[in-house]
Amino acid sequence: MSSDAFASPSTRESALPGGSCDVLVIGGGPGGSTAAALLAERGRHVVMLEKERHPRFHIGESLLPQNLRIFERLGVAEAVRAIGVFKPGASFVSDEHGNKVSFSFADGLNKAYTHSYQVRRAEFDELLFRNAAARGAEVHEGTLVTDVALGGAQGSRVTARDASGREHVWHARFVIDASGRDTLLAKQQGGKQRDAHTNTAAIYGHFRGVAPCEDCPEGNIAIHLLDDGWCWIIPLPEGITSVGVVGTPAFFKRRKGSFEAFLRESLDASPSIRARMEGAELASPVTTTGNYSYRAKVMQGEGWLMVGDAFAFLDPVFSSGVMLAMASAELGAEAADTWLDDPARAEPLLRNFEHKVRRAISSMAWLIYRINRPVLRDMFMQPSNRFRMRDGLVSLLAGDVHADTNRQLPVLAFKAVYGALSLAHRAGYRLRDGKLRRMPPALPAMAAE
Numbered sequence: 258m259s260s261d262a263f264a265s266p267s268t269r270e271s272a273l274p275g276g277s278c279d280v281l282v283i284g285g286g287p288g289g290s291t292a293a294a295l296l297a298e299r300g301r302h303v304v305m306l307e308k309e310r311h312p313r314f315h316i317g318e319s320l321l322p323q324n325l326r327i328f329e330r331l332g333v334a335e336a337v338r339a340i341g342v343f344k345p346g347a348s349f350v351s352d353e354h355g356n357k358v359s360f361s362f363a364d365g366l367n368k369a370y371t372h373s374y375q376v377r378r379a380e381f382d383e384l385l386f387r388n389a390a391a392r393g394a395e396v397h398e399g400t401l402v403t404d405v406a407l408g409g410a411q412g413s414r415v416t417a418r419d420a421s422g423r424e425h426v427w428h429a430r431f432v433i434d435a436s437g438r439d440t441l442l443a444k445q446q447g448g449k450q451r452d453a454h455t456n457t458a459a460i461y462g463h464f465r466g467v468a469p470c471e472d473c474p475e476g477n478i479a480i481h482l483l484d485d486g487w488c489w490i491i492p493l494p495e496g497i498t499s500v501g502v503v504g505t506p507a508f509f510k511r512r513k514g515s516f517e518a519f520l521r522e523s524l525d526a527s528p529s530i531r532a533r534m535e536g537a538e539l540a541s542p543v544t545t546t547g548n549y550s551y552r553a554k555v556m557q558g559e560g561w562l563m564v565g566d567a568f569a570f571l572d573p574v575f576s577s578g579v580m581l582a583m584a585s586a587e588l589g590a591e592a593a594d595t596w597l598d599d600p601a602r603a604e605p606l607l608r609n610f611e612h613k614v615r616r617a618i619s620s621m622a623w624l625i626y627r628i629n630r631p632v633l634r635d636m637f638m639q640p641s642n643r644f645r646m647r648d649g650l651v652s653l654l655a656g657d658v659h660a661d662t663n664r665q666l667p668v669l670a671f672k673a674v675y676g677a678l679s680l681a682h683r684a685g686y687r688l689r690d691g692k693l694r695r696m697p698p699a700l701p702a703m704a705a706e
Contacts, residue, residue, distance in 0.1 A: 281429035288565030288582035289435030290385035297393035312379035321656030322370035341374025443553035452550035461501025463541035644670035
């Protein structure tokens, strides 16, 4: 399907009549649009409610190879390619180590998908939203869900308010919460928990004139490792580059002036980033986001489930957000479709849905929880492919988590070496030039665990 197919609003959008439907999807981002499209294709009456109007700004612009399979299933692979920057992998840059390392997705254990794209989320999200409508979903924008009364087998009552303030009510047999960081059902049920392993926030903007990463493959996302966090630099279409810093509370406490001044000051503090940002001009407002990581206690029940960020959100260092949202929506749509015909037969599918999503999140979380620790940084910046450890790491970076890459020998070997190096770190040793070397006592060291 060409990108022209998504150029105009769907004819299925109407004047918010309310009423009954098989499935009501809360949120029109990548997760919601994926679930809505797949269920509508199966002949279900799907209503999708999005609180904003597309196109709207969003971060999470760097996609993973495992998104490609879902794009093909949705029929949007060519349309995404047309709006994206080809992304062959990821590059990590460390001023501390004085070098940069690039990981190519083609080196991963899964050879089916070996690249991805960087996209402007405003275009990408609208493309998926219009695709859901084109495939039969009834879509409504500028429509804020204000209450969900879950009713199990009797159906749920969903109340929403349109842009003019009018209230509308739907009776849905099944509800999918794809409300993203609004986490509507998790908040309503009082079951949202901050992730105790991470406590970060982000500050970011779009720039023009950012220099390319020297000696990095064209199109790669660049992750610059900083003392109190990390920085993303993502090439986007038309000469725009997304630049953001994710840091700890200690990092943000240093801010004294405006957010724009703080972002520029933070970028300028890194020699490798400063060299790329010289002459760059801001092309968007500077935005901040706090309380990054969280997880809901429960993600599915009788007649409802959560997908994507509505259930959990991890630090975006490995660009897993959109992939996890779309993959969980795909699994969730299958379970919901079965539930509509036979709730009893759907029970194992719902359990499998939750198990797979939690396992996928845990696979990515293992890396995310350790990205600011010296041992993992040493391993990233001096990668070894003994026992195919580097290839296994690439598979995790590519988002190949539903295949249970986490249990494959290369990944297990990588984790075992991490454990051994952590013990050595406690004894005062660091990995340098592929060898363990005792570090001077005066050298600051972060806790290994």
